[in-house]
Amino acid sequence: MLVGIPLEQSNSVVKPKDCAGEMSEYIVAVAEGRCKRSFARVFSYFAPRLRSYALKQMGNEALAMELVQDTMSNVWQKAHLFNAEKGSPSTWIFTIARNIRFDMLRKLQNRKEDICSDDLWPVLCEQTADANETSLDEQITLEQIGFMFESLPIKQKAVIEAIYIDGKSQQEVADELSIPLGTVKSRTRLALQRLKGMLQDHD
Amino acid sequence: MTKFHPAPEQLKQFAQGALSPVEAIMISAHCDMCARCQHVVKTETAQQANHVLSDSPSNYTEHIRQDLDSMLASITQLPKARPFRSSRIPPSTIELDGRRFSVPRTLRKFIPTMGNWSGLVGRLWQAPVDIGASGAANFIYMGPGGGVPEHTHRGFEFTLVIDGEFDDGINHYAAGDFIAMDEEHTHTPRSDDPHGCLVFSVLDQPLHFTSGIARLLNPFSHVFFR
Known part of the structure; x- marks a missing residue:
């Protein structure tokens, strides 16, 4: 023992x-x-x-x-x-x-x-453990971001999901989707620009 | 501004995990929208924990000690949990007539089970949701000036206002408000909000209409019940 x-x-x-x-x-x-x-x-x-x-x-x-x-x-x-x-x-x-x-x-x-x-009670979920704790204002923002995310073009969405939600590297995503690394980078950049634009429009 | 909250006892039982699943879903969804009740639940949970785990163990036999000893040994053989990663963000909004409504976190898992919107009498729209339980759960949208004829309940009815405002002849409700009704309550929900009002409601028995021509609806009240 x-x-x-x-x-x-x-x-x-x-x-x-x-x-x-x-x-x-x-x-x-x-x-x-x-x-x-x-x-x-x-x-x-x-x-x-x-x-x-x-x-x-x-x-x-x-x-x-x-x-x-x-x-x-x-x-x-x-x-x-x-x-x-x-x-x-x-x-x-x-x-x-x-x-x-x-x-x-x-x-x-x-x-x-x-x-x-x-x-x-999301006690043991890494994804949502914080959602319960955030203030109402932040929650609304998170929801809005979820909505904006849904409205991205499918190809951009797939890249953003793999990188920001699944935590994969850009190279991993490129390998997985069989596309050049440069394409992953440009899709990421375009998607982020778009999200940023939507957030600004919203204010 | 949320004015109507679950009873303190309900929040306490929610923190204890003692409510029925349906009631717990409704309280949890209300807390998603209400910082005040989130705080109450957090405080209750800490108190419960302190209370429950303060009990110093008694009648502690050699047998139990051995059981716990081997339990400890087997647990420490377990590997660390792999990080949990959700592969996709669940939908967080529902749509009606080109308008999008944000749905509280707890209710999102039911969005994929949602049926089509169907128009009912009185500028009323309803979309059923399968929460797996007996009884009925629906998103209900009252268009501007629309509502449900006066009715009472044969069982319980829990309602959470998701967007907009409505009046039921008893009170005026706004987003985040939690409303519990039973046999004792007769009300006439109606929305005069220029944008209408979206609520989520669960019922365990069909409504019973109480006044005027709407009584003729009683044989069909299952329309308001799935």
Whole structure:
């Protein structure tokens, strides 16, 4: 056993608020260096608490443990999405657990609504995590940009989508679409000019 | 300016994840348009987290400790998640008569399921949306001076104003407003906005028309219900 759980007695009396700074540092260490020791500290604090929550919610030991496992797996695998400026570690971990619980219950109750927790609370989506936080004015601008993007000519749209949304390099796009690099560059330039023009017209 | 918000209890239950999916969709869409309720939900979520995770574990047996120990060991074997990349931007607007309306984030995923606009009585247009649930979800557009005859509800009706303004004889609503109606409410929605009014509405039972000649519509009220 490489990492044991240091289940210190003191753990059970420390409130989430009181160890937020410490836990934030551990999560950052997981994000940056896959630090198992730091993760073990986060796990030993939160897993038993999540288990209590999950037992109350699911009323069944096996489901409760599944909820704990899914939640803590997300913390381990997606630690880079944690942002201490947006909320405390306990809030972040709670929202992950709440989302998983929502989806588990939907499945158990066989609900037919075509909605999952990420649609309601985009906690773990890199794309939309910020959309929820931006002010109303910025949201409108984002929506307008989405609309402007839709109105680009298809060829320009494909290039912009590959570069700005999929994060590909201009060379990768050129290879993929089998077009010269110069064409990718000129389409990008034209599309950006066009978007800029539309934004100016809008004001 | 948004004046009508979900009840504090609804926002709290939304933060807890305790609402039904349909109600959660409507509250979430309202929050997309309402900075005030976004803030309330954020605060509620932090409080919930603190409350729920403050419970210090009791009846902690050796067996559970071992389970958690092996869970920890198996989790740390997992690789880091690959960055999530969406391959395309979902549509964010809908169109009616050459006008484009921006749709709140939560409702965008349903845009591809939207049916055609159909004209109903009273300068009223409706396009059904499949949210996968029983009941009916529609984008409803009231043209200037158009509206729905006086009616009551047999179940719940949640409405979110997306664009423009309307009046229902009880209140005057504007973009972002959230309206919950049930058997207790009788109203007559009508828009005198020169640009009309677009709303998104979910119903679990057909409307029941309550006055005048519109009562003749009752046998056909499923028209207002998918």
